[in-house]
Amino acid sequence: MRGMHPITLDRAWPLHGGAATRRLEAQAIAAAGPHVLMRRAGLAAARLALALAPHARQVWIACGPGNNGGDGLEAAMHLQHWGRQPCVRWFGDEHRLAPDAAASLARARAAGVPFTDAMPELQPQDLAIDALLGLGSARPATGDLAACIAALNASAAPVLAIDLPTGLAADTGQANGPAVQAQHTLSLLTLKPGLFTGVGRDLAGQVWFDALQQCATAQADATLAGPPPTRTRAHASHKGSYGDVAVLGGAPGMRGAAVLAGSAALHAGAGRVYVAALDSGPDLTTDAPELMWRAPAELALARLTVACGCGGGPQIAAWLPQVLAEAAQLVLDADALNALAADEGLQDRLRQRRQPTVLTPHPLEAARLLGSSTAAVQADRLAAAQTLAERFGAVVVLKGSGTVVAAPGQAPAINPTGNARLATAGTGDVLAGFVASHLAAGSSASEAARHAVYQHGALADAWPAGQALTASALARAAN
Ligand SMILES: NC(=O)C1=CN([C@@H]2O[C@H](COP(=O)(O)OP(=O)(O)OC[C@H]3O[C@@H](n4cnc5c(N)ncnc54)[C@H](O)[C@@H]3O)[C@@H](O)[C@H]2O)[C@@H](O)CC1
Ligand SMILES: [K+]
Structure with missing residues (x-):
């Protein structure tokens, strides 16, 4: 399936956990080349941001230290190109960045995206983007990261989470520490089971999906069930x-x-x-x-x-x-x-x-x-x-x-x-x-x-x- 889609209840959807997604990601990167998927991910997130908040004066993008943050930086760059006012809070360490995230940081800086540690005063028509942590969320968030999660949750503007709401476990739908409560989540490459069970449904809000032009060849770990077939009763029944x-x-x-x-x-x-x-x-x-x-x-x-x-x-x-x-x-x-x-x-x-x-x-x-x-x-x-x-x-x-x-x-x-x-x-x-x-x-x-x-x-x-x-x-x- 190409492009971005809201997850609807009229069909079944395959779900892939963290390990299967990582395997697919490695295959896709080997085929498409470095940074291609992250560019697609950031573009998809920026497009969805525009569609969700067409009248936003400001878009606040909270970016974490890994590739999820890289997706957010890509999105910020596109929004800047399109004449919006993105503003990035970035938690990374330039000396320990993965190559893809480092490339996106360079692109965002070159595009003139403003970086600040202060959270802007957002209005309801604005948008906040959670690009803090995705699949790599490994332990409960503390310190500044936890404060940023709290700020996202307290925002007057809706929150769009990239890939997963920060703190939500992809496989289980559990949060073992502070977690982002999003109104929308854009799941990338695969749909993760954790978005749909446990606290996942409450944290993810409306789930959207972009396969980043890949088709998931791996066997699904689970399925999001579709509706039952309609049964018609034969006249000659009793x-x-x-x-x-x-x-x-x-x-x-x-x-x-x-x-x-x-x-x-x-x-x-x-x-x-x-x-x-x-x-x-x-x-x-x-x-x-x-x-x-x-x-x-x-x-x-x-x-x-x-x-x-x-x-x-x-x-x-x-x-x-x-x-x-x-x-x-x-x-x-x-x-x-x-x-x-x-x-x-x-x-x-x-x-x-x-x-x-x-x-x-x-x-x-x-x-x-x-x-x-x-x-x-x-x-x-x-x-x-x-x-x-x-x-x-x-x-x-x-x-x-x-x-x-x-x-x-x-x-x-x-x-x-x-x-x-x-x-x-x-x-x-x-x-x-x-x-x-x-x-x-x-x-x-x-x-x-x-x-x-x-x-x-x-x-x-x-x-x-x-x-x-x-x-x-x-x-x-x-x-
Ligand atoms: N590699 C790629 O090409 C692609 C990656 N994608 C994105 O990359 C994400 C996965 O990236 P990563 O594996 O880098 O994982 P994340 O970006 O989720 O985070 C990993 C980083 O966060 C740190 N971390 C984990 N828990 C923490 C905590 N509680 N407090 C502070 N730091 C913490 C880790 O030490 C690591 O540095 C996906 O969810 C998706 O958003 C997509 O762009 C698709 C393509
Ligand atoms: K996220």
Whole structure:
């Protein structure tokens, strides 16, 4: 793909981490010659700066000691040529500069770009450019560099980050120290996974991509998932064509969770939905009379797609051996995952299962399954999800900002949809219902997980601003 593009949600995008990007960079430099990529990078950044802030009186460019700073110096030179007022804060050491960055410093000086240590007074129509650190960010920023990051974050003008917001790790989407909060990020040569998961989405803002006239030949480390294909229903179909889902959960006091999963499966298109509550009380009156209530023992597990664990409480553990052995297709959520984490025998049974299975942990549930901590899971979400998928031979949906879907032997996918409005009780039950519905309709476990997660987030993204997003309304919004 040539030129610069905003990252849109209408297609999938390959993602490459730091090591793969460095390899591609070395190949590209060998083919194109020294400094060519940096010139392209700086030109792309300057063009985007003009497009984002056409009425800017000043453009403040904070340039670091490496090649990311070189990109910023190139951009400054172009903006100066085009009659703008760039102003550079530069952190480099002239005696220790890489050749490309040294060449760009010479070009910026020759163009008459002003350098100053003071930050100009920026107005909202102006622009600040973060060219402090990119792929080479190696440790938490301190001292003047940290102060510069704080100044960028406090700027009245929007911030455009070059390649990565300074401080954001390209591979993991984590920041282990001060980090730039950008409104726009121009990712160069490759798109990095860290822009789309962990704190990446919050720090990067709108992501743009310029491949610098290279085509990424390396296998992608991950994918930014695209939308599910639209399914059309054949006229000659009946409720049996879309599969039967059973929700097993709803321990005493938690029936609502099972109803939410059931309602979500129903509205997402399942042909028939059974709810088997672990609470022996009367059936819960719901606004979904289509849900069919059954006792757990009545379920014909071997021909059902089972969503297991939604509000299951400790009672769900007793059902897991049978469910793991028999369910035709299985989604394990919430209390089912906690029961699994606490019992190695159940984990063995999960490993032995041959039927399609999807686990939908949030970071704490994933940590329990891995025997680690939430912080360790969040420190590398892609690796945590992939480890779980390989360990249990199942598809894993690691929830959170930039939900990761991992499957054994495949590169993981990061979901691009969704927002903080999903952080409300019951939305996880709804997601389990969506996954079950896609499985029941015939999707593979990995497709079902990707599509359900995309759909779940897209519904939240399209939610009317003044209207409360509740889990039951989210379930009903699927179609
Ligand atoms: N080499 C090339 O031809 C190209 C490089 N590109 C740019 O180059 C970037 C990578 O360049 P580099 O490898 O030089 O890496 P960076 O420019 O991200 O930074 C590396 C430098 O920063 C220092 N550093 C790291 N963390 C620090 C901290 N916390 N405090 C103070 N100093 C710190 C390192 O010691 C090193 O000197 C990419 O992100 C991209 O922006 C692009 O222009 C594409 C072409
Ligand atoms: K940067």
